[in-house]
Amino acid sequence: MFGAFFIQMTFSAARGNAINNPSRVNAPIGSIPLIEEIFAEYNKNIFVNWPSAFREYKKLKPFLLEQAFVIPRPTPYTYSFWQPWLENYYGQGMPLIRYAWIDSALKESLGR
Structure with a gap:
């Protein structure tokens, strides 16, 4: 991705x-x-x-x-899921996960 x-x-x-x-x-x-x-x-x-x-x-x-500079090929569906307490993450893949952080208060309030 x-x-x-x-x-x-x-x-x-x-x-x-x-x-x-x-x-x-x-x-x-x-x-x-x-x-x-x-x-x-x-x-x-x-x-x-x-x-x-x-x-x-x-x-x-x-x-x-x-x-129509390029005719795009169909690609398979891909899905990204993450917990709601993971902040600054938008599903863009693992290399950028280092810029995300955990909202500890939200995580605790959700019982995690």
């Missing part, structure tokens, strides 16, 4: 000459202003405000799909 997340996080499939960008979308970087505007806003929020960063990415996704 982290591989796909990293591709999204760096926009490497939609910016410049990258191995994940075989269609050469937005190459050279800046040739599609919409992608650059959203990327700039996304970069302000990544690692600071995850929900806002993901909202920015979601704004771009319809544009990328409409342009």
Whole structure:
């Protein structure tokens, strides 16, 4: 999961000459202003405000799909579950779990 997340996080499939960008979308970087505007806003929020960063990415996704730069393959469903007392975790995979913390008061109030 982290591989796909990293591709999204760096926009490497939609910016410049990258191995994940075989269609050469937005190459050279800046040739599609919409992608650059959203990327700039996304970069302000990544690692600071995850929900806002993901909202920015979601704004771009319809544009990328409409342009059909790449025809996405279907992927199997994946699910992430975590306890409600695990804070600052949004299901993004194990490498980023180190930024999460446990709300001990909430954990105790739930009888855990």
